[in-house]
């Protein structure tokens with residue numbers, strides 16, 4: 708399924724059907740109204756998708772809250788990104804307490820010193836951040 712082609716076709720089909728239904732009503736104003744309703748119906752899958760992404764993001768944010776409790780997922784300062792063969796490692800810093808973290812795979816680790824990290828949080832089997840036990 709190729710959504711980048713199916714969605715525009717769906718959208719324009721909704722607008723066209725809405726305009727036709729509105730036109731069947733008689734005046735030019737009702738054609739515009741029908742097209743406007745078609746736009747709303749055509750965009751509704753995006754609204755549902757945005758709500759779904761919002762719920763998933765609330766359930767499991769990209770990054771856990773900092774140890775200081777001040778910096779939330781999207782508030783970290785991005786420092787660097789390392790890409791190996793199939794692994795991506797991201798380094799972040801807390802704006803408030805200046806702690807540095809390394810994120811890779813499903814782990815979020817506190818930086819103690821150069822090349823020394825302590826496990827902080829890990830994504831559980833339920834998809835939420837929880838304290839790392841190792």
Ligand SMILES: [Zn+2]
Nearest residue numbers: 773775801804
């Ligand atoms: Zn902090």
